Amino acid sequence: xxxxxxxxxxxxxxxxxxxxxxxxxxxxxxxxxxxxxxxxxxxxxxxxxxxxxxxxxxxxxxxxxxxxxxxxxxxxxxxxxxxxxxxxxxxxxxxxxxxxxxxxxxxxxxxxxxxxxxxxxxxxxxxxxxxxxxxxxxxxxxxxxxxxxxxxxxxxxxxxxxxxxxxxxxxxxxxxxxxxxxxxxxxxxxxxxxxxxxxxxxxxxxxxxxxxxxxxxxxxxxxxxxxxxxxxxxxxxxxxxxxxxxxxxxxxxxxxxxxxxxxxxxxxxxxxxxxxxxxxxxxxxxxxxxxxxxxxxxxxxxxxxxxxxxxxxxxxxxxxxxxxxxxxxxxxxxxxxxxxxxxxxxxxxxxxxxxxxxxxxxxxxxxxxxxxxxxxxxxxxxxxxxxxxxxxxxxxxxxxxxxxxxxxxxxxxxxxxxxxxxxxxxxxxxxxxxxxxxxxxxxxxxxxxxxxxxxxxxxxxxxxxxxxxxxxxxxxxxxxxxxxxxxxxxxxxxxxxxxxxxxxxxxxxxxxxxxxx
Amino acid sequence: xxxxxxxxxxxxxxxxxxxxxxxxxxxxxxxxxxxxxxxxxxxxxxxxxxxxxxxxxxxxxxxxxxxxxxxxxxxxxxxxxxxxxxxxxxxxxxxxxxxxxxxxxxxxxxxxxxxxxxxxxxxxxxxxxxxxxxxxxxxxxxxxxxxxxxxxxxxxxxx
Numbered sequence: 001x002x003x004x005x006x007x008x009x010x011x012x013x014x015x016x017x018x019x020x021x022x023x024x025x026x027x028x029x030x031x032x033x034x035x036x037x038x039x040x041x042x043x044x045x046x047x048x049x050x051x052x053x054x055x056x057x058x059x060x061x062x063x064x065x066x067x068x069x070x071x072x073x074x075x076x077x078x079x080x081x082x083x084x085x086x087x088x089x090x091x092x093x094x095x096x097x098x099x100x101x102x103x104x105x106x107x108x109x110x111x112x113x114x115x116x117x118x119x120x121x122x123x124x125x126x127x128x129x130x131x132x133x134x135x136x137x138x139x140x141x142x143x144x145x146x147x148x149x150x151x152x153x154x155x156x157x158x159x160x161x162x163x164x165x166x167x168x169x170x171x172x173x174x175x176x177x178x179x180x181x182x183x184x185x186x187x188x189x190x191x192x193x194x195x196x197x198x199x200x201x202x203x204x205x206x207x208x209x210x211x212x213x214x215x216x217x218x219x220x221x222x223x224x225x226x227x228x229x230x231x232x233x234x235x236x237x238x239x240x241x242x243x244x245x246x247x248x249x250x251x252x253x254x255x256x257x258x259x260x261x262x263x264x265x266x267x268x269x270x271x272x273x274x275x276x277x278x279x280x281x282x283x284x285x286x287x288x289x290x291x292x293x294x295x296x297x298x299x300x301x302x303x304x305x306x307x308x309x310x311x312x313x314x315x316x317x318x319x320x321x322x323x324x325x326x327x328x329x330x331x332x333x334x335x336x337x338x339x340x341x342x343x344x345x346x347x348x349x350x351x352x353x354x355x356x357x358x359x360x361x362x363x364x365x366x367x368x369x370x371x372x373x374x375x376x377x378x379x380x381x382x383x384x385x386x387x388x389x390x391x392x393x394x395x396x397x398x399x400x401x402x403x404x405x406x407x408x409x410x411x412x413x414x415x416x417x418x419x420x421x422x423x424x425x426x427x428x429x430x431x432x433x434x435x436x437x438x439x440x441x442x443x444x445x446x447x448x449x450x451x452x453x454x455x456x457x458x459x460x461x462x463x464x465x466x467x468x469x470x471x472x473x474x475x476x477x478x479x480x481x482x483x484x485x486x487x488x489x490x491x492x493x494x495x496x497x498x499x500x501x502x503x504x505x506x507x508x509x510x511x512x513x514x515x516x517x
Numbered sequence: 518x519x520x521x522x523x524x525x526x527x528x529x530x531x532x533x534x535x536x537x538x539x540x541x542x543x544x545x546x547x548x549x550x551x552x553x554x555x556x557x558x559x560x561x562x563x564x565x566x567x568x569x570x571x572x573x574x575x576x577x578x579x580x581x582x583x584x585x586x587x588x589x590x591x592x593x594x595x596x597x598x599x600x601x602x603x604x605x606x607x608x609x610x611x612x613x614x615x616x617x618x619x620x621x622x623x624x625x626x627x628x629x630x631x632x633x634x635x636x637x638x639x640x641x642x643x644x645x646x647x648x649x650x651x652x653x654x655x656x657x658x659x660x661x662x663x664x665x666x667x668x669x670x671x672x673x674x675x676x
Contacts, residue, residue, distance in 0.1 A: 014645050014660030046647035185603030188644035216542075223587055224599075224643050226656040261543075262550060264585030267641055281545030283584035299542065341647060343608035348647030371609070380604055384641075416646065418608045430607070434641065440584075 001034045002080045005053040005060070007110065009042035009195050010227045011188070016067055017050040023071035024052075035080065041196020043110035044350030045097055047371075053092055056082040062092040097347055097366060102328060104336045105313045106352045109196035114231055117238050120199040126244070128315030132207045133252045140211035141167055144314060147322035148334025152189075153179055153270075153307030154382065154411040154487070156333075156400045159314075162304060165294035166212040169302040174214035176205050177279065177298055177305040180221040180228070181263050181270040184383025186414030189338040190308035192350055194221070194228035197312075198235035202258060204311035206249055207318055208304055209256040217256065218298070220275050222263040232260050267438040271486040272305045274440060285440045286486045307412070309338060328354035333399040343380075343416035344370045353398075360394030363417060374419035378503070380427075382411025384434050385491035387498035388418075388427060407501070409494060424506045428499035429457040435492040445480040446489025452476060453496065466508055470500060522562050530555065531563035535570035545571065545581055549588055557592040593636035594629040596674050598622075599653045600662075602639045605646035614650050615639075617664040622671055634675045 006012070006021050021037055028035050043051060048064035052074075061082040063074060070087060077085040089095050103109075112119040120126070132140045145160025166174060178201065182190040194201060205217045221229050236258055239245045247255045261279055263269050269278045273287035276298050297303025313335065317325045325335045333355035339362060341348045346368040363369070363376055370376055378388040387408035389396065396402055403410050418427075432453035439446045453476055460469045477493035484490040500507055522528055534551045538544050545567070552563045559582050568575045582588045600618055602611060619625055622637055629636040645651035648660030654670050 010643075010658050011645050011648055011660060014651060014658040015648055049648070182644060183642055185601075185642045186605045186646045187642075188646055191644040224640060224653070227658075259541075261546065263587075264546060264550070265587035265640075266585050278546065279543050281543040281581065283581050285584075343605040343646065343649060345647060350647075384604060414605075414646065416605045416608055422608065427604070427607075430604070434603075438641070 001036055003036050003038055003055040004080070005038045005040045005055075006050060007042045007196075008039035008114070008227070009049070009192060010225070011046050011192075012042055012049040012051070013227065015049045015065060019068040020050050020052065020066050020071060023068035027071055027075055031075065033075070033080065038113050040112065041109045041114050042192055042350075043092060043098060044106065044192065044352075045095065045347070046349035047345075047347050048089070051092075052079075054079055054082055058082065058091065060092045062089040062095060063087050064089065097349070097351070100366065101352050102336050102354050103352050104316045104325065104328075105200070105309060106193065106197070106338055106350065107316065108200065109193060112197065114196050114198055115234050115238070117199060117242055120197075124319060125199055125315070126203060126250075128318030129203050129207055129244070129250065131318045132210050133250060137167055137211050137213055140207065140318070143318060143322045144211070147317040147325040148329070148332070149310060149313055149317060149325070150333070150400065151307055152309035152313070152337065152412065154184075154409065156410070159306060159310050162294055162306070163208065163212050165292065166214070166302045166304050169295055171302050173216070173299075173301050174212060175298045175301055175303040176208045176212070176214045176217035177276065177303055178205055178217065178219040178308055178311055179270065179272060179275055179305055180219050180225075180308045181275060182225075182308070182412065183222060183267040183270045184385070184412050184414055186342040186380065186383055186416035187340050187412045188342070189340055189350060189413065191225050191228050193308060193312050193338075194225070195231045198231045199239065200312045200315055201232070201308055202235055202239050202244065204314040205258060206244065206256050207314050208306070208311060210249070210252070210254060212302075212304055214302075214304065215255045215257065217258040218261050218279055219258065220261045220263060220269070220279055223265055229260060229262060236260065266440075267434075268440040268486070268488055271488065273486070276303065276305065283440070286442050288485055309412075330354075330356035330397060330399050331401055333401070337398060337410070337413050339398065340412075340414045341367050341417070342414060344372055344419050345417045346371050346373075355399050356397050358394060359389060359396050359398070359415070360391075362398070362415060363394065367417065370417055370419040372419045372421075374421065376417055377420040377422050378418045378424065378427075380416045380418070380495065381414070382409045382494075383414050384431060385409070385487055385494055386411045386414075387494045388424065388502065389498070390502045392502070407494065407498065409491070424499045424503040425457065425461060428496045428507075429454055429461075431492050431495040432457065435488060439488060443484045443486075443489050445476075445483035446492070449476050449480045449489070450492065453492075460507060463509065470507065473500065522565050525562045527556065527560050527562040528566045531560075531566035532570055535567045539570055545573075545578070546585075549582055549585075553588055558589040560590075594633050596634065596655050597636045597638055598667075598670060599638045599640035599643070601641070601643050601645070601649070601651045603642045605642070606650040609649040611650040614662060614664065614667075618667045621664060621667050632675065635671060
């Protein structure tokens with residue numbers, strides 16, 4: 001029997017993976033072939049999806065992008081023995097995009113059947129949890145602190161410090177909340193790990209629960225991710241049936257339960273305090289801090305709230321030790337970061353690497369530039385609240401501090417590429433528009449400033465006293481930045497100001513020569 | 518205020534749904550999701566029923582419900598097409614595609630085709646940013662969407 005892998009990842013489905021499975025099954029029946037189809041996660045090479053892999057004596061061999069129509073020809077060419085074909089790429093892990101990566105958090109994603117606990121354990125799963133069970137809670141927190149792990153959702157706050165605060169706050173009940181409200185355009189790492197290796201997130205949350213003495217966890221997933229929700233529900237049921245969740249986690253005598261909660265389309269609920277309000281069944285309005293969620297979070301109880309990738313990185317840290325994780329990276333950015341290469345991109349997808357690669361290496365070497373084949377004009381790093389960087393800043397290394405020094409942010413590490421047809425003034429306008437649509441309404445600079453920003457950019461577009469409008473925008477951005485409680489109002493100035501600063505010639509039309517009289 | 522609202526079939530069924538989920542911690546969003554799943558929207562009578570079961574003010578339930586774009590006060594079309602309008606899709610011609618979609622379907626965003634087959638909604642990111650532009654028909658995802666894709670999906674649902 002030959003094992004054939006066809007991903008169940010939403011990106012693969014969006015490009016026709018289910019039809020490929022039907023074609024494979026149909027042809028297998030007609031030809032009397034003995035094959036087992038495994039629906040794995042995605043390897044992250046989205047331009048090759050649906051990426052079909054075949055297990056051969058020489059390891060897994062990749063073909064892609066495959067359509068249902070390609071299937072008969074592929075079988076004729078000897079797909080099941082790794083035969084040569086125009087769409088063949090040889091051993092999957094030797095494909096340069098994949099071979100250049102350091103896969104720690106995504107080590108299993110695309111390799112295993114995401115819903116098989118057996119597969120999970122066979123590939124190193126639960127090793128971190130078993131190690132954590134044998135340790136004192138404070139030592140688990142110390143290990144996470146020593147690893148240098150910082151919040152991968154965007155803020156970059158040291159995860160271990162957050163956990164320590166919750167551990168040291170006594171209460172009758174504590175919570176672990178996973179922020180899976182991945183709403184930033186250009187990001188999909190959370191979605192991919194939830195669909196491609198859901199057990200790793202569960203394991204990370206259980207470890208977190210043991211570390212801070214919390215007994216209940218919630219995963220707040222956006223409703224736009226139905227496939228991730230389905231995968232998590234299934235994995236949680238399996239984990240409960242096998243004693244990984246429940247009153248006695250793996251015989252440790254300690255309890256941890258987990259529930260999936262589905263969002264309802266509000267971007268601002270990706271902000272941690274809005275998310276907590278939403279979980280409590282309220283409008284997703286931002287809360288002021290203090291109190292910190294670590295002191296008074298969900299239902300007023302001490303709460304660890306972490307991004308999916310932060311939590312999913314914890315098992316490998318516990319399994320391999322904090323020193324091994326900490327060895328990767330640069331400066332105060334330790335470990336690896338799953339970078340998402342998106343937009344107008346030739347070779348787009350998920351690229352996990354140690355911190356420190358430059359933006360230029362990623363855009364030019366890893367991605368191979370744009371899909372349109374036109375020159376790269378700008379890349380937006382960090383989603384709708386991230387700055388647009390021109391080629392002149394492509395020497396910026398992927399590092400929290402290096403991006404901050406250039407008035408940008410890594411955010412959730414999404415990199416959206418634009419070619420030279422992009423209209424940068426429109427992009428600045430969209431930043432304000434998006435803020436106006438998604439503002440929770442609590443802070444005036446965000447709620448009203450965003451709409452005034454759209455109007456002012458429109459005046460620039462009309463050429464109406466442009467220098468005065470630019471001054472207004474700068475002033476407005478200053479007010480929004482310092483007068484908003486959360487990153488939505490506070491960071492919308494990043495994309496706007498980056499357009500004003502780096503693409504000034506598009507904002508201010510070149511002075512017209514006065515015609516001779 | 519016992520009146521015709523509390524005697525409606527909607528009120529009865531919504532009460533049943535709310536009571537079934539009231540044991541959850543923070544039950545309101547799961548209840549609203551379940552009610553919308555049942556009725557295709559969250560009707561006024563259901564808001565009254567939920568408020569009563571959870572011992573909340575009607576205004577509080579209404580306020581929460583209207584904060585979230587997913588919840589509808591009126592039913593939409595039989596199926597919903599969400600077209601991504603965010604940056605990664607913009608970089609691949611998402612704005613032009615949105616104009617085409619409006620033209621092909623003959624409706625604007627937040628509207629439903631005359632035959633009630635399809636509602637068009639904007640969405641800000643489906644996490645399909647490396648195969649943009651992206652769309653989702655109910656829970657069925659589509660990448661590298663073209664005007665032809667929109668036409669095919671519209672025909673498929675009879676819009």
